Amino acid sequence: MQNLNTVESYALDEAKRHVLFHHHKASGWIxxxxxxxxxxxxxxHYQPAELASELPNWLGDNIFFSQNTFFKPQRRIENIKQLRALYVDIDCHNLNYDPHWVAEKLNLEVFQEDIPSPNFIIFSGRGLVCIWLIEPVPYQALPLWKAVQNYFYERLEYVGADKKSIDSTRVFRIAGSVNSKNGEEVFVDYRHDYRYGLRELQAEYLPELTLARQNTSKKPGRKSKVVHLHNVRSLHYARLLDLVKIAELRDYDLRGHREQICFLYRYWSCCLTDNLKESLNQMLEFNSEFKEPLPKHEVERATRSAEKAWKAKSDVKANEEAIAKGYPGAGYNLKNATIIxxxxxxxxxxxxLKTIIDGNEKRRRKRERDKFAYREKHNAVTREVYLDQQKENTEDKLWQLKQAIKRHPDLSNRKLAAQLAISEAYVRKLKKYLST
Known part of the structure; x- marks a missing residue:
């Protein structure tokens, strides 16, 4: 490591404390x-074990790091490995509020009342970021994570919370770095090291999701807005993962379908991140992995309507018009048959795939579930397992017969059968195996 002056040494210490506090015992790429x-x-992108040695290379102006980790060195929503924190970026400077005044206001009005106390607050130069560390959960929990994330955002919206900042691939400024917009140093106010459980937070602040999961009634009922949004996000995320799986199955040779698959990726990404710029960047990176990527200007133009549809989903008038026409709402409500x-x-x-399947595949999966349930109930085994067991039994009896003949070469088939506790016919069958 190069020699550092006092200022750089201080900045490095602050950066190390921040990153290692946040990503303690992390798994995946940061x-x-x-x-x-x-x-x-x-x-x-770095593995957790590399952080301490690499941090000296990340000092200075405008340095950021990811709040969650990734399966591969790509910061995209489908690559999430561990969701490790909830967070809300508060752009209080847009309201001419001082960040320290906002922090005290939240201490008095919100924390421990509407939402729990954050683990730490990043004073990012012109605003602040509240961070709640959670026990790491896998990518499958993203819809639930997003529901809690949205709840926290809504409670902080009145002081300038930025909705575009609550996507799962977000990066925030690191302690010890400098915000070049005003020359302010980034620093962190640490409060506690308790990691919240995501289910614990959901049960306390969004109990309707628990009730929706427990309700097994087939009777249709009006779902709350929170439950409806959670279900929609779950579907969008599963479909986006299916798109990536299709690309993998085709070895990223998507000629003839590049525009459609990029359009769907951009639309569902918008729905999941609420961030048009981030969704576009992730779609462009996804397109770049194709064997024959579409030119940037072409794919941007071809998928622009995805943004328009996403904006319509949040437009009251657009939703009213769509419902009046018989649709569930504005935006794209595509059927599986259409996507297929x-x-x-x-x-x-x-x-x-998880969700983009037709009726035949649904019935095939039901048959498999029914077979599995039957085997579980009756302690049955598959034909493959049964044949393996029979082969093992036959080999065992062959070995026993060999040993018996070796010890008593003059025994008749009847006596051999009695000794091995099998039928005389089976002895003759086994002897045929031995003679071949």
Whole structure:
């Protein structure tokens, strides 16, 4: 490591404390990013064990790191490995509020009342970021994570919370770095190290989701807005993961379907992140992995209507007009049959997908579930397992017969059968195996 002056040494200590406190015992790739003076981003990914040695390379202006971790060195929503924190970025400078005044206001009015106390607050130069550390949960929990994230955002909206900042791939400024917009140093106010359980938070602040899960009644009922949004997010995330799986199954050779698959990716990403810019960037990176990517300007233009549809979902008038026409609401409410037709998804491919499946695949899965339930109930085994067991039994009896003949070469088949506790006919059958 190069020699550091006093200021750099202090900044490094602050950065280490911040990152290691946040990502203690993390698993997966962590993203570090730097915003250059020309507005471009430099981005690298590290494993947790590399953080201490790499941090000296990330000092200075406009340094950020990811709040969650990723399966692979790509900061995209489908690559989430561990969801490790909830967070809300408060752009209080837009309301001419002082960040320290806002922090005290929240202490008095919100924390421990409407929402729990954050583990720490990042004073990012012109605003602040509240961070709640959670026990790590896998990517499957993203819809629930998003529901709690939205709840926290809504409670802080009155002091300037930024809805675009609550997506799962978010990066925030690191302690010890400098915000070049006003030259202020970023620092962290640490409050406690308790990691919240995501289910614990949901049960306390969004109990209607628990009731919805427990309600097994088939009777239709009016769902609350929270439950409805949670169900929609779950569907959108599962469908986005299915898109990525289709690309993998086809080895990213998507000629003939590139525009449609990018359009769907951009639309569902908008629905999940509520961030148009981030959704566009992630879609462009996804497109770049194709064997023959579409040109940037072409794919942006071809998928622009995805943004328009997402905006309509939040428009009261647009929703009223859509409902009046018989639709569930504004935006795209695509049927599985439509997506399957658009992307020419084969029955074989559907076996690897979660939600984009037709009636035949649904029935096939039901038959498999029914078979499994029957086997569980009756302690039955599959034909493959049965044949393996029979083969093992036959080999065992062959070995026993060999040993018996070796010890008593003159015994008749009847006596051998009695000794091995099998039928005389079975002895003759086994002897045929021995003679071949």
């Amino acid at each position: 993203t570090f990013a730097k915003k250059e003076s020309d507005g471009s981003w430099k981005q690298y 037709r658009w992307l020419d998804i084969t029955p074989e491919e559907q076996q690897h």
